[in-house]
Amino acid sequence: MNTKEILNSIFEELEIESVKELDLETVYKDLDEWDSMSVIILIGFFEENFSTTVSGETLNELTTFGDLFLKLKIDDN
């Protein structure tokens, strides 16, 4: 999956309605749908697809999906 496909998958998993699409600059914490359930869904998404454990603390510290992908070393290469 490239970053665009990952963002599209996250968009669907989180059932985002407040914005039309997600990009690397999207501040996930500003999304209307962002709640503890969304955090868990996102953690589950990375665990399932990348076998990577993301802590709630990491999600709290970071801001954008770009930051998160950088931290998880996810890029288009």
Next chain:
Amino acid sequence: MIHSEIKHIDYVLPSVMIDNSDFKVNHPDYNFSKFEKNVGIKSRYICADNESTLTLAIKAVNKLINKNNIIKKDIDFLILCTQSPEYMLPTTSCIIQEICGLPNSIGALDINLGCSGYTYALSMAKAMIGSGQAKNVLLVTSETYSKYINKKDLINSLLFGDAATATLISKSEYNGIENFIFGTDGSGYDKLIVKNNFFNKATIAPEKTYSNFNVYTDNNLYMDGPEVFNFTLDKIPTLVEEIYKKNKTNNEAISKYIFHQANMMLLEFVIRKAKIDKSKMFYSLSNTGNTVSNTIPIALKEYSKIRGNDNEKIVLAGFGVGLSWCGGIINLRTKI
């Protein structure tokens, strides 16, 4: 070796049923269908003002005794698992003994554990029977977390429900309770906590929020959902492997997995990580929510209603506040 088995289970729910749609009035923007789809909870029951851990526990004990014609004088030990005791002191189990008319000769104690409490207490009951100290242990779980949850805390209000259960564990020639594994990680004590108690409870504590829809004060229940989720995914698949090993069995011999009913999404992740056959996982949280130490006995009772009378090997696993976990194997040969 002296064996023990679960003879009967019954449970009661408090009087106030709250449907997800009841929350819509105050939270019109929240996506309840997404919650239902992921978490699997549609409704839960919480206590009315005149209901409590004690009143629920008494109802559960009386229901168990009356439905199954249990002779009270045959019960020789009472264990109550609760984190919402009636009083700071005395022990709530002592009051249950008196009100339910149980003999003065019984031992009675409370254990303060949450979602791992039923499996811990089941193992304690087995040990008491196995050591010849008791023949019939009455294990009660009763929780009223709703009293800890801030009225503005939507997520925890949606997740948790109140309930009480009663289980009779008896000496038996049948090996109904096998070996259990325990675990504790107190470094996560603050991930699920009611910080203030009788000694430091503030009349007015400052309100805090975390993410959208979670509001609490230090007088309320706080749950770091993501960290509890990660803890579960880290510990429980390993626990399942350890349970197989300790009991010299494997997944093929297991007919059902009945785990703490925290939420459906979490259980599905555990299934995948522990390589459990999905059809063997039993779910029972849609109408009652996460009732803490009650979820496993409620699920066991619900499963018993639909199962036949074949011998079945079932894996139980409880996990949560503490952080604490415990799991093992039970064998059923009848309806309970």
